[in-house]
Amino acid sequence: MIAFLTEILRARASGGGWKWFQTASRSTVAPVDLNRLLGNYAGASLRLGKRALNLEPEETRRWNSRRPDLPVDHWGLDELGRAILLLKIVHLPPDEYVDTVLECYQQGDSREQQSWLRGLNLLPGRGRFLDAAVDACRTNIVPLLEAIACENPYPAAHFPELNFNQMVLKSLFNAIRMERILGLESRFNPELSRMADDYASEREAAGRDVPPDLWWVVAPRITPERIGRIYPYLQQGNSRHRYWAARALGYARDEPSRLELEGRRTIETDDRVLAAIDASLAKMVQ
Amino acid sequence: MKIFDPHIHMTSRTTDDYSAMAQNGILVIVEPSFWLGQPRTNVGSFIDYFNSLLGWERFRASQFGIRHFCTIGLNPKEANNPRLAEEVLSLLPRYLQKDGVVAVGEIGYDDQTDAEERIFARQLELAMEMDLPVLVHTPHRDKKRGTIRSLDLIRSVGFPEERALIDHNTEETLPLILDTGCWAGHTIYPHTKMDEVRMVKLVKEYGSERILINSAADWGISDPLKVPKTTDLMLESGITLQTIRTIVWDNPAHFFSQSQRLDLAGIDARPSIDQTEFYGGSTVLRGGQTPVVER
Numbered sequence A: 001m002i003a004f005l006t007e008i009l010r011a012r013a014s015g016g017g018w019k020w021f022q023t024a025s026r027s028t029v030a031p032v033d034l035n036r037l038l039g040n041y042a043g044a045s046l047r048l049g050k051r052a053l054n055l056e057p058e059e060t061r062r063w064n065s066r067r068p069d070l071p072v073d074h075w076g077l078d079e080l081g082r083a084i085l086l087l088k089i090v091h092l093p094p095d096e097y098v099d100t101v102l103e104c105y106q107q108g109d110s111r112e113q114q115s116w117l118r119g120l121n122l123l124p125g126r127g128r129f130l131d132a133a134v135d136a137c138r139t140n141i142v143p144l145l146e147a148i149a150c151e152n153p154y155p156a157a158h159f160p161e162l163n164f165n166q167m168v169l170k171s172l173f174n175a176i177r178m179e180r181i182l183g184l185e186s187r188f189n190p191e192l193s194r195m196a197d198d199y200a201s202e203r204e205a206a207g208r209d210v211p212p213d214l215w216w217v218v219a220p221r222i223t224p225e226r227i228g229r230i231y232p233y234l235q236q237g238n239s240r241h242r243y244w245a246a247r248a249l250g251y252a253r254d255e256p257s258r259l260e261l262e263g264r265r266t267i268e269t270d271d272r273v274l275a276a277i278d279a280s281l282a283k284m285v286q
Numbered sequence B: 001m002k003i004f005d006p007h008i009h010m011t012s013r014t015t016d017d018y019s020a021m022a023q024n025g026i027l028v029i030v031e032p033s034f035w036l037g038q039p040r041t042n043v044g045s046f047i048d049y050f051n052s053l054l055g056w057e058r059f060r061a062s063q064f065g066i067r068h069f070c071t072i073g074l075n076p077k078e079a080n081n082p083r084l085a086e087e088v089l090s091l092l093p094r095y096l097q098k099d100g101v102v103a104v105g106e107i108g109y110d111d112q113t114d115a116e117e118r119i120f121a122r123q124l125e126l127a128m129e130m131d132l133p134v135l136v137h138t139p140h141r142d143k144k145r146g147t148i149r150s151l152d153l154i155r156s157v158g159f160p161e162e163r164a165l166i167d168h169n170t171e172e173t174l175p176l177i178l179d180t181g182c183w184a185g186h187t188i189y190p191h192t193k194m195d196e197v198r199m200v201k202l203v204k205e206y207g208s209e210r211i212l213i214n215s216a217a218d219w220g221i222s223d224p225l226k227v228p229k230t231t232d233l234m235l236e237s238g239i240t241l242q243t244i245r246t247i248v249w250d251n252p253a254h255f256f257s258q259s260q261r262l263d264l265a266g267i268d269a270r271p272s273i274d275q276t277e278f279y280g281g282s283t284v285l286r287g288g289q290t291p292v293v294e295r
């Protein structure tokens, strides 16, 4: 793993950047001087730059054969460098390893913390860093929230239900698209459905718009008597509302929901919405 | 109209804000301690923060003729850091005895975790011991459930309801609060929580009993003049002066006077300004500015 990641880094780093990284790597050899390591962890953005990795097709193929669950295209080169540095200190005694990795998070600026939250997915025994990952969701810095909530398999794999649900709600609050939360479907649960449903009611009571993709979170576990509250969104002017309402109703099994979809189908003009209606109707027949 | 803003985070505001607030009739403010947008990593940061609320910030306010009180407590977000939470809790008994501390707050729920509940309950008990009211923050996410849980907890620890101010209410939570003996705060924000127009509707529906409004102005998008702006809109909308006065003055004054540390007669008059004063060697003036002195 380290060898392949280092190859990706080397192919993209400038001459000076690569030289810096080789020197920085020496700070990971025992005995590890924490201050030097923290300095290198911080310096990665300055020395390697923040350009996105955007893997070549061949690299993507090789990466997917190792970690198909973990997208890295959007990682910056600095973030990859930081992840490798943390992988290189796994030789430390377990407690010291955990403390050292946590220091990198706690003393990090926003970019270092983002890198850390992404790189976490590569570390052995990553469940030990759950508290810090959950704590990161308490931030008001949206890019930091995105680093853990979006394009990141960690929450779905490790978060307890309460924390996962809070992260999803916070993402809805911050207008983050639900499709960016990896493994969301695998973590749908009745409490999350109820929370998102309540959030929709709160927005409605305040006369405010509801995030269109919220119904995708609500519908799979909604109680049958509440499914009808989605119907008006199938008739909204904004096609994103109609699209997500149509997709959400695909989780329903009742006759009124089928009739709603059929009815909209006869007047719908947007191709994307039509496709969603058809997919949902097909799902209902099964 | 005399205005009392019962919840405003002045630490994040400028002196321009203070002078605009004074010009718009704000005479008294309560600044609750809360989180700073960024998690603190050690207890010393709390000591310095509490001290600045009690010291420099009160002094800054006084330079504009505004009386500044504060609430001290451990906010729910940082209650989730177990080591830090214990250390901060151990500071509270001493800070709660200081001058100008009129409640324990902001306390409550954020993510609604077990840790938050534990720290919330302990601070309710501490408030009872110290004979102080509490200012309760309600969560942004899963608000209705969080509000119900807050009311349940207040009841289950036996905290006197008339000494609890439950904040950041919406159309959905206000009636829940009014069903109890607690007071209901409303944060008027530019984009979230509650706005002026919605607030006018709520006052028309529910009146003024135990209802408060505040600006909460902090480091986020917010407006320290939201209370006077809402007051203006209430007037234009035909709400009586008496009702408005109850909401923006009498209610906050009565609520916080339960601390016995806010003298109702004393807060009525604007304190005189003397900008020649210094606080720990610092002044709000910069070189060349002429101090305002009223005697």
Ligand SMILES: [Zn+2]
Residues within 6 Å of the ligand: B007, B009, B032, B034, B106, B216
């Ligand atoms: Zn606040």
